[in-house]
Amino acid sequence: MTNTPTPPLTSRPAWRALAAHHEAIRDVHLRDLFAADPARGTRMTATGASIFLDYSKHRASPQTLELLFALARECQVEERRRAMFAGEKINITEGRAVLHTALRAPRDARIVVDGVNVVPLVHEVLDRMRTFTDQIRSGAWRGFTGKRIRNVVNIGIGGSDLGPEMAYRALAHYSQRDLTFRFVSNVDPTDFAEATRGLEPAETLFIVSSKTFTTLETMENANAARRWLLAAIGDEKAVASHFVAVSTNGPGVEKFGIDTANMFGFWEWVGGRYSMDSAIGLSTMLAIGAYAFGEMLGGFREMDEHFRTAPLEQNLPVIMALLGVWYTDFFGTQTAAILPYDQYLARFPAYLQQLIMESNGKSVTLSGARVTYATSPVIWGEPGTNGQHSFHQLLHQGTPLVPADFIGFLSPLNSNGRMYELLMANMFAQAAALAFGKTPEEVRAEGTAEALVPHRVFEGNRPSSVILAPRLTPATLGTLVALYEHMVFVQGVIWDIDSFDQWGVELGKTLAVSIARDLDPGVETPPERDSSTNGLIERFRAARDS
Ligand code: F6P
Secondary structure (H helix, E strand, C coil): CCCCCCCCHHHCHHHHHHHHHHHHHCCCCHHHHHHHCCCHHHHCEEEECCEEEECCCCCCCHHHHHHHHHHHHHCCHHHHHHHHHCCCCCECCCCECCCHHHHHCCCCCCCEECCEECHHHHHHHHHHHHHHHHHHHHCCCECCCCCECCEEEEECCHHHCHHHHHHHHHCHHHCCCCCEEEEECCCCHHHHHHHHCCCCHHHEEEEEECCCCCCHHHHHHHHHHHHHHHHHHCCHHHHHHHEEEEECCHHHHHHHCCCHHHEEECCCCCCHHHCCCCHHHHHHHHHHHHHHHHHHHHHHHHHHHHHHHCCHHHCHHHHHHHHHHHHHHHHCCCEEEEEECCHHHCCHHHHHHHHHHHHHCCCECCCCCECCCCCCCEEECCCCCHHHHCCHHHHHHCCCCCCEEEEEECCCCCCCCCHHHHHHHHHHHHHHHHHHCECHHHHHHCCCCHHHHHHHCECCCCCEEEEEECCCCHHHHHHHHHHHHHHHHHHHHHHCCCCCCCHHHHHHHHHHHHHHHHHCCCCCCCCCCCHHHHHHHHHHHHHHHC
16 A cells, blocks of 8 residues: 655755764763753743653754754644544555544543544443443452452553553552562563463453464464453353453454453554553552542543644654654664653653554655665663663763753652662663763763773763653653654654554464474474574474473
8 A cells, every 4th residue: 555655855955964963962971051041940831741851961952953843744743643544554564544643532522433433432342341340349249150250361462562561660659559460471481371370260250352462372272361251260151250351352352252242342443553552451450549530541642632733843742753763864773762760661662662663663765665764773671770780881881972961750659768869869860971971081080090080081972862851640641652653753754754654563473373283282293484484493393292
């Protein structure tokens, strides 16, 4: 499928101007940018939906930003944003609307897809989720033997796992602590074994989460769960009280044996990696309750409104997206770090890996041409301060340039002495050390032996954003996730790619299914593949047979 060709990105006037401007600014040090403009640290900030962004420690001058905003306008970011919110089919390779924003639209909103207002559908599912949540949390919903549900196991992978697990961990502070939550994703049987270890089957609810309800890993784990339950309870009828499904595929759910009355639906216009606030968030709602889940949706909505209405120059997702393009395409950076200074956000980098890389890890434009510029960087990260004692060495003194996002909260959820102040001090210190470094003169002035001076110099000029929110709440989590969702969208528009398909996952899936037939016990026929894969298959068979 193709789309009307747009002018190649690299021939746009703003792109060319940025390339020329980069020649002039690439060696300018942040120390000099700050010295030349004492107000820089307050001027290059923006606030939206209660998120504060300090982007002053980026290798960008007012002219850089002007050109980046011009690029956004030339690439029609505003028109494309309108099209997305309006439900136009901007996922052109799948012919689908992209409407995760409808998942948090207020009840009285109207968003029409193929002649149907989807907002009432969204709220109908939310209402059913609320009723179910109240039943589980109050103990009204009982397992097959009459016991109360005490354990919830979400089975899913990719967007049907990373969002729920990230959100559960992020909002653990708000969770009902007498309910145990576990998450199973991998087809590695170890994952299921460990996730169910110690759980009482009669008290366990499985949520089988899969948009398609065909994903190999999820179906295998769901079958494993049914075997595990039935081995303990021994009556097929128990499935009805211990399994619910979240999916767009009613027939698939029914075929598996889950009553569609216990199915929570969503729609093809919600991408898997954009689905944590759909019914895919059922485990989140069970953990934090319906009210707090509503607060989370409110946070998403606030950021949607900010993104939809704020001028580009004050628009957080736009600013972050453009700076990302600046580094990826002009400085040639290949990775970007996400560094939350909050232990509750331990899985946030993993969540963003899928959101960003599955969306923008593309090399073909909307019209099917090979791109001639770089698209998504590799995303990685860990919570601070832990990362400081492992990979920050490379951030400070390594050869690659790695733009980083520091994410922190102004007030803590747990206090203990001055530990929280130390956490935040470390975050501010890292951003400053990366930006300003330490000169040879400063190192010498400390009395360092000359031979050690080069080792102790920090060249600095390493860019970062600092993202601050008042406190980690369900609403704040919603705003943060929406911030990155919209950042990804803007970058996809600039790069002229389809951010909402994922054809790159297909080949491996098909090959795995076919190779699995070669690994079936009893199959002895020599594999007819490449010599490397044949060798690996033979080695696996030999080990199994011995
Ligand atoms: O294989 C990639 C992918 O399709 C992701 O995009 C998606 O989030 C994940 O698999 C799980 O898909 P499903 O929810 O359909 O099981």
